[in-house]
Amino acid sequence: MGIAERKERDKEELRERILVAAKTLFLEKGVEKTSIRNIADLIEYSPGSIYHYFKDKNEIFHALHQGGFQQLMGRMEVLATVSNPMERLKGMGSIYVQFALENPDMYDLMFIKDAPILHVSNSNDEQWKEGFGTFNFLRSTIKECIDVGHFRGHEEEALSFLVWSTVHGMVSLRIRRRCEVVLAQRQDTIVKDGLNEFFSILDRLSS
Template identity: 30%
Template sequence: MGITERRKLEKEIIRKKILDTASQILVEEGYENLSIRKIANKIEYSPGIIYHYFKDKSEIVTFVVEQGYGRILKSINEVPVDTENPEKTIEKGLRQYIELMLQYPEQFRTVLMNDIKSIQEKVNMLHEGVSKDRKSIQQLCRLVELGIQKDKFRDMDIELTAQIIWTSTHGLLSRLILEKNISKQQRERLIAHHFQILISGLLK
């Protein structure tokens, strides 16, 4: 490995260390307790080194959120599409999303239950035209459109339908994470009934 390649690798390692440490602080202590100095202390570098890679705390948070959101999207999009039964793909994908976030509830809080402007700019879902600029809802829109084309779903506004499917699932997940005393049996009943109502609302 040449000097240039080695320096590039070293920079990538330091950058990853900064982002991983910031993510850990966000999850364990919250946004308000994240600072450049705290990151620097944990990774044993000077604050100046961190500013060499990121201009400020907000930029670090933006990259952390993008990474976390990327993992969420990957888990949903890995579900194979059943072209004959798009409703089954919708349920499987969202179930996978729920299961993933129940395993990592603090990541869900950090990425999707935060009112920090720089985070919300990345994850807001309810504005008109969201399907043009949010990968997270594009797949859902395609599945709703497929169901309509297959004459399985009622004719409805595709984007609005995808927004309601996403936000209703997000709402259930939020409560499951916040209400920690719910039994596993009750949790499963709630999830199953959620999808029963959701899918029945789509089908003709």
Template identity: 55%
Template sequence: MSVADRKAREKEALRALILKGAKKLFLEKGIEQTTIRNIADEIDYSVGTVYVYFKDKNAILHDLHSIGFQELGSYFKDLFKIEDPMERLQKMGFIYIKFALENQEMYDLMFNVKAPMEFLESSNNEDWNEGVVTFGHVKKTIEECIDKGHFKGHNMEPLSFMIWSLVHGMCCLEIRQRTKGVKFTNPDTILYDGYNEYLKIIDKL
């Protein structure tokens, strides 16, 4: 173990500490209400240090958005043990909603907040890897469904996109407060009620 190695580890640790502090504050008081100064205070470092480890706020938000995808991944983990692709598809949407509702701020960061995408653009990164991988799971599952004779007459990719959008749209309306004040009969269960309507439909396809 050289000194350089230890330093590299320490750098990585502080980087992680900053992200941890940022995430804590995000969950406590929201992304927009969290400032760099807040984050620095939280971990007992100065503002300047934060900027040594991250180019700007977008960079922090991007890294945190990646962590969000890791967390979604751990929600998804057991899914791939399910052999039947139709059953897997059904559970996938359910778990997706569960993740979104249990991690609203993170979900928002992953799929709504502009910063992570702006970071990608600013670093000349063409692809959105996190998105590619996650959407890949949907596509793969749908493909298996089609192979088994389901979704006759449908195209894999647009169908996958539509189903992703369906679930995302519900989460999005909920998280961005567009379901409040719309006078649903059962506001508390509307996401799962809506999802059930979708389940009824694909049951026949």
């Protein structure tokens, strides 16, 4: 039965080639301007072939989407050694913002674009876990902070959402070019400055 296995491998390989081509194109032109025909041209297959490996265009970018979460989670792993939950929380903020600014197109696909998320609800639980992962990590870190006596009077779930929203807000305003309203000389550093203001607020809320 080695042949069936090889065929399986071949199929997986072409699937991966489509994904690589899609990622290459969308990182240089954006999702909207990347067409199925563009992807087909790059891997030297016909447009129709792609539909044997992915249901539609959304499914292609949803697959990349998944990869992005794994990448982000991977970066968070260095925080496993940080035992102080408050320090870990700030570390998460830094890593999140850095990831977003270094991979704006990937971040856009993961947290701003609206296309793939509806499709996500139909996928299996394994895949879902990836999406939940980062938020669960945030929630448990904030729970630890509360248990240790920080954020008195605040509530786990809402505070987690608020913290996520704060960092997401800053990077998404930057990525979607809404920072022109801040002072011209501050525009380059405003996300970093905002994050520092946020950290000093978190510190003040520690006791």
